[in-house]
Amino acid sequence: MLKRFWPWFWFTVGAMYFLVPLYATFDFSLRARRGELSFAAYANVLNDIKFVESFWFSFQTALATIVISALVIVPTAYWVQLRLPRLRPVIEFFTLLPFVVPAVVLVFSLARTYSRTPLTDSREGLWVLLIGSYVILSFPYMYRAVDTGLRSINIHDLTEAAQSLGAGWFTILARVIFPNVYTALLSGAFITFAIVMGEFTIAALLAQPAFGPYMNRLASSRVYEPSALAIISFALTWAAIAAIQWIGQGAQARVAGPR
Amino acid sequence: MAPLTQTKTGRATVEPRAFSWTWLGVAPFFLFVAAFLIWPTLSIIAQSFLDQDRRLTLRNILELGRPFIVSSYVYSLQLSAVTAIGGGILGGLLAYAITIGGLPRPLRDAVLSFSGVASNFAGVPLAFAFIATLGQLGVVTQWLRSVGISLYPAFSLYSFWGLSIVYIYFQIPLMVLIMAPAFEGMRREWREAAESLGATSWHYWRYIGLPILLPSILGTMVLLFGNAFGAHATAFQLTGGGSQGNVVTILIGAQISSDALANPGLGNALALGMIIIMGVCIGLYTWLQRLSARWLRS
Numbered sequence: 001m002l003k004r005f006w007p008w009f010w011f012t013v014g015a016m017y018f019l020v021p022l023y024a025t026f027d028f029s030l031r032a033r034r035g036e037l038s039f040a041a042y043a044n045v046l047n048d049i050k051f052v053e054s055f056w057f058s059f060q061t062a063l064a065t066i067v068i069s070a071l072v073i074v075p076t077a078y079w080v081q082l083r084l085p086r087l088r089p090v091i092e093f094f095t096l097l098p099f100v101v102p103a104v105v106l107v108f109s110l111a112r113t114y115s116r117t118p119l120t121d122s123r124e125g126l127w128v129l130l131i132g133s134y135v136i137l138s139f140p141y142m143y144r145a146v147d148t149g150l151r152s153i154n155i156h157d158l159t160e161a162a163q164s165l166g167a168g169w170f171t172i173l174a175r176v177i178f179p180n181v182y183t184a185l186l187s188g189a190f191i192t193f194a195i196v197m198g199e200f201t202i203a204a205l206l207a208q209p210a211f212g213p214y215m216n217r218l219a220s221s222r223v224y225e226p227s228a229l230a231i232i233s234f235a236l237t238w239a240a241i242a243a244i245q246w247i248g249q250g251a252q253a254r255v256a257g258p259r
Numbered sequence: 260m261a262p263l264t265q266t267k268t269g270r271a272t273v274e275p276r277a278f279s280w281t282w283l284g285v286a287p288f289f290l291f292v293a294a295f296l297i298w299p300t301l302s303i304i305a306q307s308f309l310d311q312d313r314r315l316t317l318r319n320i321l322e323l324g325r326p327f328i329v330s331s332y333v334y335s336l337q338l339s340a341v342t343a344i345g346g347g348i349l350g351g352l353l354a355y356a357i358t359i360g361g362l363p364r365p366l367r368d369a370v371l372s373f374s375g376v377a378s379n380f381a382g383v384p385l386a387f388a389f390i391a392t393l394g395q396l397g398v399v400t401q402w403l404r405s406v407g408i409s410l411y412p413a414f415s416l417y418s419f420w421g422l423s424i425v426y427i428y429f430q431i432p433l434m435v436l437i438m439a440p441a442f443e444g445m446r447r448e449w450r451e452a453a454e455s456l457g458a459t460s461w462h463y464w465r466y467i468g469l470p471i472l473l474p475s476i477l478g479t480m481v482l483l484f485g486n487a488f489g490a491h492a493t494a495f496q497l498t499g500g501g502s503q504g505n506v507v508t509i510l511i512g513a514q515i516s517s518d519a520l521a522n523p524g525l526g527n528a529l530a531l532g533m534i535i536i537m538g539v540c541i542g543l544y545t546w547l548q549r550l551s552a553r554w555l556r557s
Binding site: 004006007008009010011013014015017018020021022023024025027028029072073075076079080083084087091094096097098099100101102103104105106107108109110111112113114129132133135136139191194195198199200201204205212215216219223226227229230233234237238240241242244245 | 530
């Protein structure tokens with residue numbers, strides 16, 4: 001036992017660092033009513049129409065991001081493995097660029113470059129920029145997940161078989177490749193979902209009515225509700241990561257999260 | 260559709276005359292990346308060397324020398340260094356404990372799962388969590404007060420050290436996620452070989468363990484450094500986004516809504532500075548990873 005003292009010690013320190021803030025936040029979120037513990041703060045948040053609206057907005061944005069990212073990444077990863085394997089490091093390099101260009105620099109560049117165009121002058125245009133940035137942020141996770149998924153199936157034989165039955169490229173992608181990388185795609189999708197739902201920087205700087213900016217604003221007028229939101233947000237992240245681990249495709253989180 | 264031919268390996272390939280069509284397959288990806296990442300970033304970089312009349316100038320770059328910009332960069336660099344080292348050491352020791360430290364396997368899995376969540380739990384909600392913990396009314400602050408220790412006013416969550424504590428919360432799990440496989444890549448035989456030659460635990464770590472792990476540890480710390488340097492939301496929520504004495508990312512963000520510096524080119528130069536620092540980080544990280552791959556396959 002004594003031999004294991006230091007491992008246990010460091011484990012305890014780490015666990016405390018992780019869990020004390022979570023416990024404190026939960027405790028704090030229950031104190032909205034003086035003198036008793038209650039879920040009043042949660043009720044206030046969930047009944048707030050702005051919560052529902054911003055949550056729904058971010059939810060839709062996350063879905064759109066996932067669909068577009070999948071539509072770009074799956075054919076690209078498929079094609080690169082099938083016909084252009086030499087291009088793989090290049091694609092990988094581009095998908096990793098969001099680590100070099102932080103979210104705030106990305107949104108700054110987009111806002112500057114497309115200023116005085118319909119992209120920044122209209123609601124729809126800004127939404128396009130928002131989704132475009134999120135798709136870029138999702139690339140590292142999506143590409144890695146799909147690329148690994150494609151390696152575990154024999155795309156050459158599948159392609160050949162489909163072609164011999166008269167399938168065109170669209171049919172091959174839609175009915176052979178997509179169904180086969182479905183689980184890999186899901187793990188990339190869940191991490192993207194977690195990132196988009198909590199993202200603040202890009203949404204706020206593009207003045208979008210998203211969940212992140214809503215949380216930020218709530219803090220200036222409420223005391224206990226923000227901690228309830230933090231717990232809800234943690235639960236949401238946890239659910240997304242649990243889903244990935246349950247699916248069993250280890251698209252582990254790296255760096256491009258909403259810091 | 261292009262006709263198929265059989266190659267020696269039995270793979271289906273398109274005949275060479277379809278060459279140009281082959282490249283078309285990756286066009287959507289490159290168009291997307293060009294429109295939403297490459298073109299905007301390159302144009303910002305180019306414009307940091309142009310004045311308002313689009314003539315070549317170094318003024319924007321030179322203006323980075325203004326005291327409040329320098330102090331902002333220094334603040335960001337210090338914050339990133341402190342949290343990379345602090346989070347790196349704590350995360351490294353935790354990764355060691357759950358892998359070769361010999362703790363029960365379920366603890367290892369629990370810590371890794373939790374790290375997956377915690378490394379994504381950042382930004383606004385993380386700031387909320389720490390306000391509820393170590394803010395003026397925070398649970399831990401109150402508890403410490405009840406046993407006679409008052410954190411405030413000596414400490415503030417909104418100060419440099421307060422921010423560091425919050426940042427370390429997302430640094431530790433990232434370190435754990437990357438270092439745990441590295442520790443697991445250490446072969447038992449190395450230790451046995453060393454012990455059979457009479458090495459003590461100290462000898463083993465000093466001459467074998469640490470030298471093998473060092474590139475990995477340093478590389479991951481560099482990654483943590485970049486991770487903190489690019490962070491915006493957490494600091495914004497905690498400091499309120501005022502433009503004085505603050506991290507660089509907030510300074511850049513403030514340039515979008517209002518041109519507070521009265522020189523649009525300076526905003527571009529600020530962004531260029533960040534890209535250079537992040538680029539150096541990723542370059543260094545890649546190089547160190549390559550060094551560590553000689554011994555460790557993770």
